[in-house]
Amino acid sequence: ELKVEQNPLFLSMQEGKNYTIYCNYSTTSDRLYWYRQDPGKSLESLFVLLSNGAVKQEGRLMASLDTKARLSTLHITAAVHDLSATYFCAGLVFGNEKLTFGTGTRLTIIP
Amino acid sequence: DADVTQTPRNRITKTGKRIMLECSQTKGHDRMYWYRQDPGLGLRLIYYSFDVKDINKGEISDGYSVSRQAQAKFSLSLESAIPNQTALYFCATSDSAWQPQHFGDGTRLSIL
Numbered sequence: 001e002l003k004v005e006q007n008p009l010f011l012s013m014q015e016g017k018n019y020t021i022y023c024n025y026s027t028t029s030d031r032l033y034w035y036r037q038d039p040g041k042s043l044e045s046l047f048v049l050l051s052n053g054a055v056k057q058e059g060r061l062m063a064s065l066d067t068k069a070r071l072s073t074l075h076i077t078a079a080v081h082d083l084s085a086t087y088f089c090a091g092l093v094f095g096n097e098k099l100t101f102g103t104g105t106r107l108t109i110i111p
Numbered sequence: 112d113a114d115v116t117q118t119p120r121n122r123i124t125k126t127g128k129r130i131m132l133e134c135s136q137t138k139g140h141d142r143m144y145w146y147r148q149d150p151g152l153g154l155r156l157i158y159y160s161f162d163v164k165d166i167n168k169g170e171i172s173d174g175y176s177v178s179r180q181a182q183a184k185f186s187l188s189l190e191s192a193i194p195n196q197t198a199l200y201f202c203a204t205s206d207s208a209w210q211p212q213h214f215g216d217g218t219r220l221s222i223l
Contacts, residue, residue, distance in 0.1 A: 030209070031209050033211055045211035092209060094209075097208040098170075101154040101155075
């Protein structure tokens, strides 16, 4: 059974700084997803990572996947206030076809 | 209009009441899902459906039931609500197992 752990759970960072959110998973995951949730809002898909070494970037966010280490990272570059949100990673195992979510990282960007 | 619409958006009810949460989608996706979100626990899967005739239990299906009335509609019922079912409930759809899921805006349910 796939288990997904994120850390940190809470993160406060100053504008302009860089930081990384970590997502570890317990068994082979065939897809790794990152979602963003603004307070009181729905979840928005950010990235889908398909294979070892995959890297995707959108603006100040960059996600990567290391299947050998069972680790995905979400790197934030030069944070701005608009990036304040909760970020979730989720894994998928083919055949199971169900997403397993991490507990989320609540990110707060401080001016 | 939203692609995935959940009703109601908020509901307060009493222990023992029967509650139905509804989800409709205009994306034309076959796969639909119900999740609950609790603080510090992420999202947990309650039920999922791959088509009208296919319903599957998720991680935490006890105390819940679902109905897939049509490709576009997937309802979640709490037969006899209890306080620990107080949570934020999300409906989601997807085109295939490996495509990202699309989420509704959620239903905030409080059971007193």
